[in-house]
Amino acid sequence: MSVKATARITAVPDGRGATALPVLESEGPLALRRTRSPEPGYARVTVVGAMSAPLGGDRLAIEARAEDGALLAVDSAAATVAFPGAGPDAGRASYALRLGAGEGAELRWLPEQLISACGSALDQTTRVELATTARLVLREEQILGRHGEDTGSLTTRLTVHRAGRPLLDQQLAYGPGAPGGWDGAAVLGGNRAVGQLLLVDPVFETAPLVSRVLGPTAVLTPLAGPGVLVTALAADARLLRCLLDEVLEELLHGLRAARGA
DSSP: OOOEEEEEEEEEEOSSSSEEEEEEEOBTTEEEEEEOOSSTTOEEEEEEESSSOOOTTOEEEEEEEEOTTOEEEEEESSOEEEOOOSSTTOOOEEEEEEEEEOTTOEEEEEOOOEEEOTTOEEEEEEEEEEOTTOEEEEEEEEEESSTTSOOOEEEEEEEEEETTEEEEEEEEEESTTSOTTTTSTTTTTTOOEEEEEEEEOTHHHHSOOOOEEOSTTEEEEEOSSSEEEEEEEESSHHHHHHHHHHHHHHHHHHHHHHHTO
């Protein structure tokens, strides 16, 4: 039997230099827990999987918004694994992430990896709505198959709007049913881990970055707006995370320096 569930997070300033969570609603396999933040002023929420999901036919969603002036960081306790459904007629699963940040707010969306298990079929969509002065740090990682197995069918779409205008719209597809060449030398080149790191910050309007190669399988690309996108490939999840963590620390350090923090 398929599952339909939506979890919701809303963060607001508490008036004392911290961030409160007036809305923290778990549902189905999506359990939300407030956890200790390593940085002052931020509210941190960890997504804990309460059951195996998504399975074929499941309809899961998370809605997270940092209201004006709020600082919200969201991560997860473990990787999300897309599994096959209970039968051949289970259909594709969907996982919708609807994120937003208001004026002067910051949202950090840093979950663990999404693993596409052999035989699974998942469509993941991430839609982000940002105010003009909002800041965003977003990481997505896709691992194509568990150890020693082929990947499932996976499509992901990341759409970001800032002040109502499109900033990024990117769609990727892997596995059975994907356009030909997805696993060829011009795309994955034998790698099984794919990652994107997106930073949006008004600082980039006055201090834009330039495109550069970050090693043999990663590149940084400035967007037509105050943002940068890092795209990376790696042989496995550990190598991918090490690469993205290094780049993220460098970019955050540069932003702090540009703000004089």
